[in-house]
Amino acid sequence: MIASLSGLVLVKSPNAVIVDVGGVGYEAFISGRTYDALPETGHACFLHVQTVVREDAIHLFGFHAKEEKELFLLLIAVAGIGPRLALTVLSGIGVDELCRAITGKDVVRLTALPGIGKKTAQRICVELAEKVGGLGGFSADEGGPRATSIPAGEADAMADAVSALINLGYSQATAWQALRAVEQQLAEGSAPLAVEELLRQALRSLAAR
Incomplete structure (x- = not known):
């Protein structure tokens, strides 16, 4: 192996x-x-x-990171999640934030990820809540990750923008990559972008490649 x-x-x-x-x-x-x-x-x-x-x-x-591999292994152990879907989940959310969503049973955040329905999100929370402690910067004993979680409304905007890019013919992976590039360009503490602005900036980023 x-x-x-x-x-x-x-x-x-x-x-x-x-x-x-x-x-x-x-x-x-x-x-x-x-x-x-x-x-x-x-x-x-x-x-x-x-x-x-x-x-x-x-x-x-x-x-790239050992913690990402460990989360991948945990995800594919959940019924209904195969390797490709696990990669999609890991493309759309960072290790620390995913750990926080799972331990906090944040079904809304998880269902904002492409391919994850409500029942699958609930299974992830039930089966993995006690297994993700210590991954990355996350520590259940310290009350959560060092990284800040993305609010549900912002996550929904990202998911809607991804869906719009896919409808325009871009692959899911390319769509997430473009939107993460937009996120990285935002100043820390700035207000989250609406779907339309996310889409506009993502398309500009894709056209520049």
């Missing part, structure tokens, strides 16, 4: 990366957040890897 990859970035996209390890290219599916953390092609990288074996295929899933 492949547990990690260390080599040069050969090809990367918001969905997957090919890492050249000693002349052999390994393809690993990745979250949007891992994509953001990857260096440019030709540069060295390291990925934590989970090998998923199916009857008809063997797939590698790569993660």
Whole structure:
């Protein structure tokens, strides 16, 4: 079983990366957040890897952070969540914020993520609430993560903007990546953007690529 990859970035996209390890290219599916953390092609990288074996295929899933891999493993243990959906969840929410949503049983925040319905969100909370303590900067003993959680209304705006970009023909991973780029450009403490403004700035970011 492949547990990690260390080599040069050969090809990367918001969905997957090919890492050249000693002349052999390994393809690993990745979250949007891992994509953001990857260096440019030709540069060295390291990925934590989970090998998923199916009857008809063997797939590698790569993660920039160990905590992201640990959350991935917890998510795919929940009924109704496969590896691809787990990556979608991890693309749309950071490790600390996801831990807080789970321990706080914030179903509204979880259902704002693409592919997560109310019943699935409830299962995640029930099954993982006691398992996510200590991941990343989150500490249940200290009352929550060091990062601030995104309010439900802002999360809904992000989800609506993602949906609009998908309807325009962009992939889900590309949509999340563009919206995270918009978020990163906002000054700390600034008011959250409405759906229309999120969409406008995301489209401007995509057109500039």
